[in-house]
Amino acid sequence: MSFLADLGLLALGSRLRAISDQLYTLADEVYRLRGLPLQGRWFPLLRLLQDQGPQAIGNIAAQIGQTHSAVSQLADRLVEEGWVTIVDDPSDRRRRCLSLTARARAVLREVRPAWKAIVQELEQRCAAADIDLLATLAKFETLLDSDLPATVVARCQASERSRVRIVGFDPALRQHFYRLNAAWLRKYFYLEAIDHRVLSEPESELLAGGGEVLFALLDDQVIGTCALKVESAGVYELTKMAVDESHQGLGVGRRLLARAIEVFKERDGTTLFLESSSRLKPALALYESMGFEHQAQPKSDSHYRRSDVYMIWKDPGGTTRGA
Amino acid sequence: MSFLADLGLLALGSRLRAISDQLYTLADEVYRLRGLPLQGRWFPLLRLLQDQGPQAIGNIAAQIGQTHSAVSQLADRLVEEGWVTIVDDPSDRRRRCLSLTARARAVLREVRPAWKAIVQELEQRCAAADIDLLATLAKFETLLDSDLPATVVARCQASERSRVRIVGFDPALRQHFYRLNAAWLRKYFYLEAIDHRVLSEPESELLAGGGEVLFALLDDQVIGTCALKVESAGVYELTKMAVDESHQGLGVGRRLLARAIEVFKERDGTTLFLESSSRLKPALALYESMGFEHQAQPKSDSHYRRSDVYMIWKDPGGTTRGA
């Protein structure tokens, strides 16, 4: 069991559930020893009826934090065992009001001292251990209220963002250059012959001519890539940009692009262009934000049938973004 | 839901269970958003296998605080879904060791950042709320360890003891004089004719002759009774002593007896005797401890067929016990 404790906040669910079960069996054991024909799990419902009089099922469910189904089923059982009766609400014939039987009220009067004893004993032990569990729990509950999952996921992404590195070509990663590009090409279009050739042999098709292939790594995982191809002296094409679908939204594309532009500048390129498709809205938005400008007429000698967009990079001045 | 909070420590079980469920759905939601094919409930098992290598089922159960059945069933499911494999332990052919598949290990590597994000977010929020939930919980867990139910029941009894009052005869309680005595008589013997007469009409049979009938009340509930009957001038018989079965162990009998002796003294009685049966060991022990002494030969003119014990009270001196 100490393993769960070692895991800390991660195993909190399991630990709390275990404590919860312990508390229920504590109550059951006390009831049994006192000869009270009661079950610990009935407590919230019975106590609610005792404190606040007859209640409709949905109402009870809301107050004790369970579903109406649970209350409905429990109610059936308690009726069977003679603890509550169900009367139809005359003012609203959908509702069924539960109320305690005389016997239940009598037993509950007898149970009261046991409840008191449980509370007192727990309070005393908590005081001795110098903890205020109720206050701590109350705060913790409110802290779970707001939109935790989204916040956690955002935190995940921030951490990933900081773990992403952009690196140059490495033969060991060649397969990923193919894999990442093939994935999106197959999704939106289809692989053309030229794609297959370039993706399979980046060394001869791109690097040999003075181009570059970049990879984005998340730890040791390849999640994105893009390439620069030399079309003619000083004229570079940005191409074969792809980011793994499950890692989009991390800004990987932007960083690949920024690095490609750096490379282009380092090599004193004169023109940087790209060809794309009007169907790829998010990609186009990225290109625009990085300084690419749409050209009125498409490139005359495009290699791709899918491309209907032609953009040329204009240096927007200062470094828009660091690496 | 605030109803549960109002109940404080009593509804702790329900609240903890609710929080536990919330935490599981938090984890599930995070996994879903990150595209991880994992369930929150698998975490303790998978994490254990990841941290400590292949483990036998019983071992796992002990570490994660569940039954072996639960682990066995979960294991079957995880095997079906390709997360773990089961290999028989060669050194002990009863054991089946679970170990992670390669795929599971890969996925778990990917999950790690999500775990980290969850922990960090919760830690941050806890810090902001100025609570140390883990420390509080750890203390609370140890505080549940020792024998709580028995302690609580003892506390109940102590409280009842302080709420017990001994009162004189009241016509409104006459039925209880019959009820309490009939209960034990039917259990150990049977009602003799004389019993029925005395129990039905205590006023004429006991009080009219200068006797007394005492009742023990727990709040407004009659849980014990006993009577003094005048046999002849100054000679009193202690009789019709009965304590409700579910309220024995509270010292009610002792207090009834003590009060009866007081009454006997107040009325300047000369002899106080009782008749009983050797079968009623606990009662005899009480009589002895209060100063009654066994007589060698039984009373010659006993009214009861069941009685084979005859005791006479000898004042042990100082007041043994207050009321």
Added chain:
DNA sequence: AGAATTTATGTAAGTGCTAACGTAAATCCT
């Protein structure tokens, strides 16, 4: 070494709860 006990696990049945669906009654909307 053989019998008795303990240990490790599987299986079946049951409990407490939820999600998802369905239905009747009430309410809202012109």
Added chain:
DNA sequence: AGGATTTACGTTAGCACTTACATAAATTCT
């Protein structure tokens, strides 16, 4: 007023877990 929506509840199926029992292997005890 009459149709659309909402509300209150029941029902079913399923999950996670438990208890109780069964069984085979290991261990202990003479």
